[in-house]
Amino acid sequence: MKKQKNFTTRKFCKKGDSVLRPHWYCDSVFTIPYDELYARGIRALIYDIDNTLAGYDDALPPPRTLELFDRLREKGFTVGLLSNNTHERLRGFNQHIQLPGFAPAGKPFTTTLTRLMRVMGATKRETALIGDQLFTDVWCGRRAGICAILVKPLTDKDVLWVRIKRRLERVVLKRIL
Ligand SMILES: [Mg+2]
Numbered sequence: 001m002k003k004q005k006n007f008t009t010r011k012f013c014k015k016g017d018s019v020l021r022p023h024w025y026c027d028s029v030f031t032i033p034y035d036e037l038y039a040r041g042i043r044a045l046i047y048d049i050d051n052t053l054a055g056y057d058d059a060l061p062p063p064r065t066l067e068l069f070d071r072l073r074e075k076g077f078t079v080g081l082l083s084n085n086t087h088e089r090l091r092g093f094n095q096h097i098q099l100p101g102f103a104p105a106g107k108p109f110t111t112t113l114t115r116l117m118r119v120m121g122a123t124k125r126e127t128a129l130i131g132d133q134l135f136t137d138v139w140c141g142r143r144a145g146i147c148a149i150l151v152k153p154l155t156d157k158d159v160l161w162v163r164i165k166r167r168l169e170r171v172v173l174k175r176i177l
Helices: 034-039 063-075 087-093 111-120 134-144 160-176
Strands: 024-026 044-047 078-082 127-131 147-151
Touching (some): 044 111, 063 078, 078 111, 134 147
Parallel strands (some): 127 147
16 A cells, blocks of 8 residues: 555654654545454544544534444454534534444543443453544643554644644644654
């Protein structure tokens, strides 16, 4: 498989690496090398929702995302959802797929992530958290000591607060990748 330019294949960050440094950085949830993750022992994939799996305006998972979930389950992964958006957002998004999930998750705090991992029966070593934001998703995963995967945001449409954070993210990403 062709490696992307800004793709990092390090399984564990080195001591002294920024706690914001993702273990992997991929173009989207569709280009994550899931076979390699599986080979490295990852079995539980926990996804952020907004701008990771779907745009803010997508009330339901897009067909492409549903196909991805089917493929992942066939490979032997379990899939969960962890969103900082409202409980209503998660309930609507999750109504047909019924994945284990929590919202609001309070990322980068790890309490809800840990709760979800317990529900999914997943240990730290076999869990990856996948999301589009450094200061919530990646930091949360790193703090919890699990594999943290950053993807580029699906759309450039963000709420105001996230737009502000994006500017800061760009600065930090340049420094740590
Ligand atoms: Mg997001």
